[in-house]
Amino acid sequence: MMKGDPPWDALRSFGEVMRDGSLSGAARRLGLTQPTIGRHIDALEAAFGVALFARSPRGLSATQAALDLAPHVAAMTLAAQAAQRAASGDAAQEHGVVRVTASHVIGCEVLPRILAGFSAAHPGVTLELALNDRNEDLARREADIAVRMVRPTQSALVARRLGRTMIGLFAHRDYLALRGTPQSIADLAGHSVIGFDRDDSAFRSVGASSQGLSRDAFRFRCDSDLGQIAALRAGLGIGGCQEGIARRTRDLAPVLPGAIRFGLEMWLAMHQDLKANRRVRLLYDWLAGGLTDYLRGRGDWGASAGR
Numbered sequence: 001m002m003k004g005d006p007p008w009d010a011l012r013s014f015g016e017v018m019r020d021g022s023l024s025g026a027a028r029r030l031g032l033t034q035p036t037i038g039r040h041i042d043a044l045e046a047a048f049g050v051a052l053f054a055r056s057p058r059g060l061s062a063t064q065a066a067l068d069l070a071p072h073v074a075a076m077t078l079a080a081q082a083a084q085r086a087a088s089g090d091a092a093q094e095h096g097v098v099r100v101t102a103s104h105v106i107g108c109e110v111l112p113r114i115l116a117g118f119s120a121a122h123p124g125v126t127l128e129l130a131l132n133d134r135n136e137d138l139a140r141r142e143a144d145i146a147v148r149m150v151r152p153t154q155s156a157l158v159a160r161r162l163g164r165t166m167i168g169l170f171a172h173r174d175y176l177a178l179r180g181t182p183q184s185i186a187d188l189a190g191h192s193v194i195g196f197d198r199d200d201s202a203f204r205s206v207g208a209s210s211q212g213l214s215r216d217a218f219r220f221r222c223d224s225d226l227g228q229i230a231a232l233r234a235g236l237g238i239g240g241c242q243e244g245i246a247r248r249t250r251d252l253a254p255v256l257p258g259a260i261r262f263g264l265e266m267w268l269a270m271h272q273d274l275k276a277n278r279r280v281r282l283l284y285d286w287l288a289g290g291l292t293d294y295l296r297g298r299g300d301w302g303a304s305a306g307r
Contacts, residue, residue, distance in 0.1 A: 006047040008080075013040035014052065015073045018066065019142070022059055078273065095124030098283050101143035105225045107131040109245045111147070114290030118283060125279050133225075144280050145270045145287065152269040160288055163295035164263040169255040170246045172235035176253060182238070185259055188217065194231050194239030197221035244294050266291060 016026035017037065027034045045052050052066040062070075102111055107129055115127055130143055146152070152159045171181075175192075182188050195218035220236050222228050232239050238255050240262075246252045268288050274280045 006044050007040075008076075010040035010043045010047075011073050011076060013037045014044055014066075014069070015077055017041065017053070017060065018062060018070045018073075078271075094122060094279050094282065096279055097126045097128060098145065098280050099128040099130060099143045100145045100147070100283070100287070101130040101132060102147040103133050103149065103225070104131045105229070105242070105245070106147050106149075108226060109229070109242075110291070110294055111287075114287060114294075117290070118286045121286075122279070122282060125283065127283075144274055144277075145268065145284055147287070147291065148267045148269060149264045151265065151267055156272050157269045158272050158275060159267050159269040162266045162268055162288060162291050165266055165295055166243045167240050167262045167264065168243055168246070168257055169238055169260050170232055170241045170252045171238040171255050172232065173251050173253050175235040175237060176255075181253075182255060185256065188238065188256075192219040192237030193217050194220045194222070194228050194237045197223045244297065247297070266295060 013026055013030065013032070013036075016029050017023060020026050020029065023034045023037045023041070026032075027037045030037070041052060048065070048069075050065040051063050052069070053060040053062055100111070100115075108131070111129065115129070119125070119127060149165075151161070179191060182191055220231055220239075222231065228239050229241055229245065231237065232241055232252060233249060241252065246254070268284065268291065270280060270284055
């Protein structure tokens with residue numbers, strides 16, 4: 001039973017604790033102290049008459065009451081942010097911050113070239129790039145724009161399918177000169193193949209196991225996609241790489257191009273409430289142009305994405 005109106009500051013702190021999983025993390029994000037966040041949670045629990053978190057030496061664990069409350073607090077946060085933008089006229093401004101999230105590979109290998117062009121054309125916009133191989137929650141405003149390799153399923157998002165990025169096998173020319181170029185999938189057994197260590201999620205997502213590849217075949221194992229690309233460039237063996245990235249590395253040569261090739265969809269998404277935000281829309285359209293050029297194999301992708 002409700003025992004009083006919960007203060008907004010306490011609800012906001014609750015939302016950050018749910019997002020970060022700790023009082024200290026929420027305190028850092030809000031610029032408050034950990035005891036203040038703790039008092040806010042205590043105030044909420046007193047107002048609602050229920051426990052929101054179970055405390056243990058390992059940290060906080062959300063109760064069912066907290067899980068039920070979280071989406072409502074997230075909606076209130078979005079509404080408050082929208083009201084602030086409307087009151088300040090911020091949505092019409094070209095200056096300010098835009099936060100983009102993407103995977104480590106896209107964020108390190110593809111986006112910087114596109115973002116450099118945007119930054120030169122729109123110097124008033126501050127760019128933030130959050131790299132994470134999990135999907136950031138746009139509904140909770142963890143980012144303004146997301147580049148995703150799967151179709152977004154959250155409601156209230158504006159999403160655009162940009163195309164497919166193709167993944168093939170490549171190797172450094174020095175490696176092939178030393179070890180020879182395989183002529184069939186069976187020939188890979190005599191080569192150093194680069195692949196995953198313990199995390200096979202990306203491997204399964206493209207159906208690579210159906211091509212006769214497995215962990216046992218990998219002579220170099222690394223769960224980081226960036227680590228695998230670095231290994232390719234260093235000549236450690238044969239491995240998978242996005243064709244657009246491989247084309248930019250002169251010393252990488254395709255291996256079995258007709259035998260092993262996978263495709264991943266690329267999507268660009270933002271929250272529907274940001275459609276009228278000028279700086280977010282500018283970057284969204286710029287990214288759409290640059291990434292489409294990348295997927296189509298244009299050599300100058302990113303050079304004039306906003307044209």
